[in-house]
Amino acid sequence: AAGVIxxxxxxxxxxxxxxxxKCYPIPRHDTVYWYQQGPGQDPQFLISFYEKMQSxxxxxxxxxxxxxxxxxxxxxxxxxxxxGDSALYFCASSLGHRVGTEAFFGQGTRLTVV
Amino acid sequence: GENVEQHPSTLSVQExxxxxxxxxxxxxxxxxxxxxxxxxxxxPQLIIDIRSNVGEKKDQRIAVTLNKTAKHFSxxxxxxxxxxxxxxxxxxxxxxxxFGQGTELSVxx
Numbered sequence: 001a002a003g004v005i006x007x008x009x010x011x012x013x014x015x016x017x018x019x020x021x022k023c024y025p026i027p028r029h030d031t032v033y034w035y036q037q038g039p040g041q042d043p044q045f046l047i048s049f050y051e052k053m054q055s056x057x058x059x060x061x062x063x064x065x066x067x068x069x070x071x072x073x074x075x076x077x078x079x080x081x082x083x084g085d086s087a088l089y090f091c092a093s094s095l096g097h098r099v100g101t102e103a104f105f106g107q108g109t110r111l112t113v114v
Numbered sequence: 115g116e117n118v119e120q121h122p123s124t125l126s127v128q129e130x131x132x133x134x135x136x137x138x139x140x141x142x143x144x145x146x147x148x149x150x151x152x153x154x155x156x157x158p159q160l161i162i163d164i165r166s167n168v169g170e171k172k173d174q175r176i177a178v179t180l181n182k183t184a185k186h187f188s189x190x191x192x193x194x195x196x197x198x199x200x201x202x203x204x205x206x207x208x209x210x211x212x213f214g215q216g217t218e219l220s221v222x223x
Contacts, residue, residue, distance in 0.1 A: 033210060042203055042213040043158065056210040090157060098209050100146030100165040105157040 002026055004093050004106035012112045013081050021076040021109045025093030031055070032074040033103060034066060035090040043090060049074060050097040081113045116141040118206050120214025127194050128222055135217045137204035138186040144206040147180060149189050151200045152216075158203060162189070194221045 005024040013019050025032050031050045035043035036059075045058035049068035060066070063081075068074045078085060088110050092103040117140040127133050139147075145166040150158035164171045164178045164187065171178050175194075180187040191198060199221045204214040 042216050045210050045212060048210050058210065088155070092211070100207065102146075102148065102160060102163060103207070103211050105159075107157050110155075 004091055004104050006089075006091050006106035006109050008109060009107065010110050010112075012114060014114055015081055015083060017081050017113075019078045019081060019111060021078070021089055021091075021111070023074045023076070023091030023093075023106060025072050025074070025091075026104055029093035029095050029104075030072065031094045031097045032068055032072070033092045033094075034060075034074070034076050035092065037088045037090060037108075039087075046076070048097075055097055078111075083113050086111055086113045116144075116206070116208075116210075116212045118204060118212050118214040120204050120217060122217060123215060124218045124220070126220045126222065129194060129196060131194055133189075133191045133194055133198070133219055133221075135189045135202055135204065135219075136186060137188070137206075137214045138184075139206040139212075140185070141206065141208055141212075142185065143208040146207040147178070147187050148205050148207070148211070149176075149178060150203045150205065150213075152203060153200050161202075191219075194219075196221050196223050 007022045033048040034046040037043045046060040048056045052068045066076045088108045090108045092105045094101045094103045120137045148163035152158045177190045202217045
């Protein structure tokens with residue numbers, strides 16, 4: 001079965017550069033979530049989209065923006081990168097938003113800022 | 115804002131013993147409570163979940179209980195095995211999924 005696809009899997013950027021992370025949800029899933037997980041920490045919710053509209057916003061820095069496109073894939077744009085942005089970034093998708101449905105996680109993008 | 119508290123942060127048991135991890139949540143609108151197992155550098159893997167209209171659910175050696183009145187839920191692993199060693203996260207969902215702080219479970223042979 002198709003899973004959530006994230007690209008790239010690994011990314012190395014220098015401080016002050018920009019990065020774009022992509023997420024392709026499971027077909028027919030209408031909701032996408034973005035999480036940031038630092039070493040030894042729990043996944044922190046950044047932002048989510050339902051039917052191409054922002055549905056919830058968490059601890060996403062102003063330097064970051066995201067959107068969900070007409071084909072339901074999502075992109076997380078990160079500008080003015082800082083060393084502290086180095087983390088694993090997970091995308092998850094689900095069918096339905098405010099209902100008790102399972103969220104399926106992608107394999108993550110490991111971002112290293114040097 | 116919404117908050118999920120998880121205890122303990124580390125748990126060490128002998129192979130064959132049981133392990134219990136507890137979580138409390140703050141948002142009474144939460145209606146879905148999954149538990150994830152995460153190995154180093156890998157994605158969270160769902161191991162069991164429970165919805166708000168159910169008090170208990172079991173899947174082989176794993177069980178979860180939910181007390182909506184008290185807003186807490188627990189994971190029970192029986193007959194633990196060394197391959198159960200990992201970090202376990204609870205989460206609560208109403209729209210977005212909010213994670214607990216994680217429990218590092220170590221099962222010693």
